[in-house]
Amino acid sequence: xxxxxxxxxxxxxxxxxxxxxxxxxxxxxxxxxxxxxxxxxxxxxxxxxxxxxxxxxxxxxxxxxxxxxxxxxxxxxxxxxxxxxxxxxxxxxxxxxxxxxxxxxxxxxxxxxxxxxxxxxxxxxxxxxxxxxxxxxxxxxxxxxxxxxxxxxxxxxxxxxxxxxxxxxxxxxxxxxxxxxxxxxxxxxxxxxxxxxxxxxxxxxxxxxxxxxxxxxxxxxxxxxxxxxxxxxxxxxx
Numbered sequence: 269x270x271x272x273x274x275x276x277x278x279x280x281x282x283x284x285x286x287x288x289x290x291x292x293x294x295x296x297x298x299x300x301x302x303x304x305x306x307x308x309x310x311x312x313x314x315x316x317x318x319x320x321x322x323x324x325x326x327x328x329x330x331x332x333x334x335x336x337x338x339x340x341x342x343x344x345x346x347x348x349x350x351x352x353x354x355x356x357x358x359x360x361x362x363x364x365x366x367x368x369x370x371x372x373x374x375x376x377x378x379x380x381x382x383x384x385x386x387x388x389x390x391x392x393x394x395x396x397x398x399x400x401x402x403x404x405x406x407x408x409x410x411x412x413x414x415x416x417x418x419x420x421x422x423x424x425x426x427x428x429x430x431x432x433x434x435x436x437x438x439x440x441x442x443x444x445x446x447x448x449x450x451x452x453x454x455x456x457x458x459x460x461x462x463x464x465x466x467x468x469x470x471x472x473x474x475x476x477x478x479x480x481x482x483x484x485x486x487x488x489x490x491x492x493x494x495x496x497x498x499x500x501x502x503x504x505x506x
Contacts, residue, residue, distance in 0.1 A: 280412045281319035284390050289405040293391035293398070300337045300392065314344035320386030320413055321345055327382050327419050327498050328365065330356075331410070331434050332426045333471065334389035334398055341392035345374045346385055355472040356426075359484060363491040364501055382500065384420075386413055388433025407437045421463050422494045427471035428452040434466075454482070455490055467494055 273279075288294055301315030318335040332352075335341050339350025347353035348371045360366035360383065367379040389398040389406045398406075414420070414437065425431035431452050438444045443460075450458050456468040469482075469490045476482040495502060 275412055275416060277320075277324055277413065277416050280409060280416070281321075284317045284319040284409050287317045287390065287406075287409075290391060290402045293389075293393055293402060296394050297337075297341050297391050300341055305338055308338060308342060311342065313342045315341060316344070317390040318344060318346050318387065318392075319390070319409075320384060322380040322384030323382055324384070324417070325382070325419055326380070326384035326417055327421045328384070328424060328494055329414070329417060329420045329422070330383065330385045330424045330426065331430045332385070332387045333430045333433070334387050334396065335392045336396075337392040339392075340387075343373050345371070346387050347371070348373065348376075348378075351474050351477070352472045355477050355482075355484070355487070359472075359487040359491055362488060363495060365491070382498070384413070384417055386410060388430050403433050404436070407433070407440065410434065411437050411441060421465070422497055423464075423466045424490065424494060425452070425466060425468050427469075427473075430471070431466070431468065454486065455493075457493065465497055 297315050301313030304313060318340040332347060335346055336350045336352065339353060340346045340348060343349040347356050354370055357366050357371050358369040361369040365381055365383040368377065371378045388410060389403055390409060423434065425434060435444065435450055439446045450466065452468050454468055454470045458466040460466060467490055469487060470476045472482060472487065492502065
């Protein structure tokens, strides 16, 4: 009898990259990768599902909604190569969680400390809106990452849809009661017990950052609360 191989983050990443569960999303990602936009015409797009990345011993898990069409779908790494990522990684660097304040490619030298970044959906969706069934098909990957990141004590939710995706996974696996509600709000914290807390934050999209709905100081404040919860040093002064 062949014994099943133990799971690993690298195996999850390979399974994500090879995933073909959502035809609409796969068609869209390949289309974007072929057509491109003018400023990236000379670049080869990733065009496949995008795995999470970061410190395998992370105590902080950051969950976004999905890769950007010309960000993660181009670079192959979530939050890499777009304005949302610029905003996020600059804040992570100030908080002592990232080795550099920006990220433009998978091999640009960025390293995360005590932090792992993933998404609720792994393919760039049309109009940045994955369908509920597509989110459900992707849930297994987040659950596997969650199980492998055994040290997680804080989860930073970037937007309500990301929070909904994570909570759906936690409910399905019995980690939180199915009927318990968790409101989303910037700076709102939910204590799940056992030292685990969920931290809400507006998504660092241009829609939020360009309008001032989410300012650098706002994200710094949330990450400061995360660092205090984890007993980490305070953020660097910008």
